[in-house]
Amino acid sequence: xxxxxxxxxxxxxxAVGAKGDTVLSVKDLAVSFPTDDGLVHAVRxxxxxLRRGQSxxxxxxxxxxxxxxxxxxxxxxxxxxxxxxxxxLEGDELLGLGDAELSRIRGKKISMIFQDPLTxxxxxxxxxxxxxxxxxxxxxxxxxxxxxxxxxxxLDSVGIPNPQQRVDAYPHELSGGMRQRVVIAIxxxxxxxVIIADEPTTALDVTVQAQVLEALEKARExxxxxxxxxxxxxxxxxxHTDEVLVMYAGRPVEHGSVDEIFYEPRMPYTLxxxxxxxxxxxxxxxxxxxxxxxxxxxxxxxxxxxFRPRCPMHQDICAEVEPGLLPINGSGHxxxxxxxxxxxxxxxxxxxxxxxxxLSVEAEVEAVEAEAAALHEEEDK
Amino acid sequence: MVVFIIRRTLMMIPVLLGATILCFALVDLSNxxxxxxxxxxxxxxxxxxxxxxxxxxxxxxxxDRSVPERYWIWLTGLGDTNGDIGxxxxxxGPSIEGSAMDISYEVSTRFWITLxxxxxxxxxxxxxxxxxxxxxxxxxxxxxxxxxTFVGFLFLAMPVFWLGSLFKEGAVQINKVLGxxxxxxxxxxxxxxxxxxxxxxxxxxxxxxVPTLVLMxxxxxxxxxxxxxxxxxxxxxxxxxxxxxxxxxxxTVMRRHALRTALIPVATFAxxxxxxxxxxxxxxxxxxxWRGLGVYSLDAINAGDTxxxxxxxxxxxxxxxxxxxxxxxxxxVLDPRIRYE
Numbered sequence: 001x002x003x004x005x006x007x008x009x010x011x012x013x014x015a016v017g018a019k020g021d022t023v024l025s026v027k028d029l030a031v032s033f034p035t036d037d038g039l040v041h042a043v044r045x046x047x048x049x050l051r052r053g054q055s056x057x058x059x060x061x062x063x064x065x066x067x068x069x070x071x072x073x074x075x076x077x078x079x080x081x082x083x084x085x086x087x088x089l090e091g092d093e094l095l096g097l098g099d100a101e102l103s104r105i106r107g108k109k110i111s112m113i114f115q116d117p118l119t120x121x122x123x124x125x126x127x128x129x130x131x132x133x134x135x136x137x138x139x140x141x142x143x144x145x146x147x148x149x150x151x152x153x154x155l156d157s158v159g160i161p162n163p164q165q166r167v168d169a170y171p172h173e174l175s176g177g178m179r180q181r182v183v184i185a186i187x188x189x190x191x192x193x194v195i196i197a198d199e200p201t202t203a204l205d206v207t208v209q210a211q212v213l214e215a216l217e218k219a220r221e222x223x224x225x226x227x228x229x230x231x232x233x234x235x236x237x238x239x240h241t242d243e244v245l246v247m248y249a250g251r252p253v254e255h256g257s258v259d260e261i262f263y264e265p266r267m268p269y270t271l272x273x274x275x276x277x278x279x280x281x282x283x284x285x286x287x288x289x290x291x292x293x294x295x296x297x298x299x300x301x302x303x304x305x306x307f308r309p310r311c312p313m314h315q316d317i318c319a320e321v322e323p324g325l326l327p328i329n330g331s332g333h334x335x336x337x338x339x340x341x342x343x344x345x346x347x348x349x350x351x352x353x354x355x356x357x358x359l360s361v362e363a364e365v366e367a368v369e370a371e372a373a374a375l376h377e378e379e380d381k
Numbered sequence: 382m383v384v385f386i387i388r389r390t391l392m393m394i395p396v397l398l399g400a401t402i403l404c405f406a407l408v409d410l411s412n413x414x415x416x417x418x419x420x421x422x423x424x425x426x427x428x429x430x431x432x433x434x435x436x437x438x439x440x441x442x443x444x445d446r447s448v449p450e451r452y453w454i455w456l457t458g459l460g461d462t463n464g465d466i467g468x469x470x471x472x473x474g475p476s477i478e479g480s481a482m483d484i485s486y487e488v489s490t491r492f493w494i495t496l497x498x499x500x501x502x503x504x505x506x507x508x509x510x511x512x513x514x515x516x517x518x519x520x521x522x523x524x525x526x527x528x529x530t531f532v533g534f535l536f537l538a539m540p541v542f543w544l545g546s547l548f549k550e551g552a553v554q555i556n557k558v559l560g561x562x563x564x565x566x567x568x569x570x571x572x573x574x575x576x577x578x579x580x581x582x583x584x585x586x587x588x589x590x591v592p593t594l595v596l597m598x599x600x601x602x603x604x605x606x607x608x609x610x611x612x613x614x615x616x617x618x619x620x621x622x623x624x625x626x627x628x629x630x631x632x633t634v635m636r637r638h639a640l641r642t643a644l645i646p647v648a649t650f651a652x653x654x655x656x657x658x659x660x661x662x663x664x665x666x667x668x669x670x671w672r673g674l675g676v677y678s679l680d681a682i683n684a685g686d687t688x689x690x691x692x693x694x695x696x697x698x699x700x701x702x703x704x705x706x707x708x709x710x711x712x713x714v715l716d717p718r719i720r721y722e
Contacts (some may be wrong), residue, residue: 074626076622076625076626099630099631100630103628103629103630103631104628105628106625106626106627106628107626107627107628107629108628111626111627112623112626114619114622114623114626115619116619119618119619119620120619120620120623121620121623122620122621122624122638122641122642123620123642123716123717123718124641124642124645124715124716124717126717130624133624133627133629134627134628137627137628137629138628170717170718172717172718183623186623186627
């Protein structure tokens with residue numbers, strides 16, 4: 001699962017890039033939340049285009065604005081959120097729509113899968129009711145029997161055994177992986193154009209993760225939807241997406257195809273993320289290179305590049321000008337760094353210093369052991 | 382479910398027994414009606430009371446035996462009795478007010494008067510509290526929310542006797558202004574009125590409004606706060622968000638997903654308001670001149686009328702236990718995760 005090497009055959013088997021028309025186009029989306037301490041700029045200008053059948057991965061650490069971006073598109077943010085920019089689904093603006101108009105789109109044209117399957121289903125209704133609700137809301141003229149048949153089909157297609165019986169089960173009677181599959185079934189119930197999966201596997205253990213991702217992949221192929229996969233698991237991104245958007249401090253800092261992001265990252269943050277992952281194809285002796293520090297507060301962002309305090313390459317200009325997304329080579333790969341050309345062909349450990357070498361760790365361990373031995377001797381006396 | 386109800390009903394018996402033992406000991410040890418009566422007779426006649434009179438009083442009230450023996454005879458009626466005692470035989474025991482005051486008759490007529498008050502007040506307070514709680518939660522931090530919160534805490538803070546007097550005075554003033562008696566503020570119905578259930582209800586309605594309001598507002602505050610908190614918690618839950626993501630309209634989400642689930646904790650808590658209302662009825666009945674069970678028990682406690690107090694304790698105990706039973710059943714009905722085997 002956490003094997004990040006991208007096999008080229010994987011990329012070929014799936015249609016990369018322009019397969020169909022643009023379904024979702026997001027432009028300059030910004031979201032702020034008023035708090036007692038001032039405005040929190042959670043998202044500061046996100047733009048991307050999603051084509052039919054395409055799969056876009058959004059990565060970034062907690063608080064980088066991944067989820068808020070998607071929730072803003074779905075209209076699920078609290079009323080206090082201030083949203084600007086535009087999000088168009090097949091040319092129709094989504095932002096600023098009222099409850100009635102949004103309800104017609106949500107679940108039918110664009111649907112969402114949430115992080116925690118254990119709390120995503122209402123404990124007092126059966127799985128069938130909640131799945132059927134998604135269908136009945138948009139197709140009120142279907143008979144009870146038709147809805148039930150469709151529910152059973154859907155449960156079957158996401159890989160739930162005995163769907164005829166499980167359709168009448170309550171959520172607490174199902175395991176976490178099963179529940180997440182039910183949520184996926186809900187998301188694909190009305191053959192949507194776009195499925196947004198917000199960390200669909202974070203709360204599940206690794207074996208179940210694989211099954212759930214498989215179900216998600218199948219769902220996407222079955223309804224030929226575009227997928228937005230939000231995660232901080234780079235392994236999941238490598239295996240299941242065509243394009244990757246890396247977010248930091250509420251902004252995209254790099255955007256490109258999976259291969260470009262994993263093999264030619266041109267933003268130090270992306271490089272750092274890759275360097276902090278264990279790799280199966282390298283020797284075990286190599287230490288991981290962490291990115292030091294923490295993300296900045298979104299309340300009072302300093303001018304300049306938000307990654308500057310953590311960046312080993314930063315120079316004077318970084319404190320003054322926040323770089324925009326600059327094209328790298330004309331293929332659509334863009335990165336927000338003043339010195340992206342310097343990163344060409346660099347490995348993570350050439351830019352980021354490892355915290356500790358094996359030798360220093362060994363020395364530390366020995367020192368501690370010696371101390372403990374000395375203490376023992378004293379006690380014996 | 383039926384088995385569960387039967388089992389729970391059977392379990393009420395030891396609880397009730399325990400309650401009666403405690404109450405009996407408390408009531409019996411805290412006064413001595415025989416001594417009180419002897420003192421009264423002495424005061425009125427000015428002569429010492431002959432031993433034969435004292436013996437007669439003691440034997441007619443069963444005070445010629447020990448407390449445990451008296452409890453036993455009150456409960457079972459077994460042994461050497463005058464044939465007027467024994468709960469299990471349907472006899473409530475002698476009242477110290479004499480044979481003119483039959484406990485059984487008093488209790489059975491007054492029970493319905495009090496139940497009318499308590500039941501209306503409890504149902505109304507639960508209904509209004511759920512409504513207010515939901516509105517407060519949906520419109521959190523709005524002016525409506527703040528107003529409802531203020532009103533809730535106001536009534537929570539006011540003692541029933543003060544609230545009762547205030548409302549009674551208010552109703553009297555309204556009547557004066559209107560020049561008619563819209564609200565009856567004394568008694569529970571037209572004296573001696575007889576008719577079928579509906580006629581009695583219509584007749585008693587003007588008498589019912591103000592006392593019910595008083596009793597209701599006392600219970601309303603706590604439940605509405607509870608409902609608000611539980612609703613707020615559910616509204617922020619993932620499944621409410623998922624329901625909206627499915628395309629369900631906001632109002633339907635609130636009703637079908639948020640309210641339905643938020644009712645579970647309230648439903649288990651609200652029937653206990655019955656017990657609060659039973660206590661509040663004592664005061665409310667006194668203020669509004671109702672001849673109900675609450676007033677009767679108050680008088681009995683003052684007079685040290687052990688067997689009358691015990692009758693009240695038993696009845697209010699049953700009412701409270703029925704409330705608990707209802708809350709348990711509601712819990713199972715509302716929450717599929719609870720199963721009664």
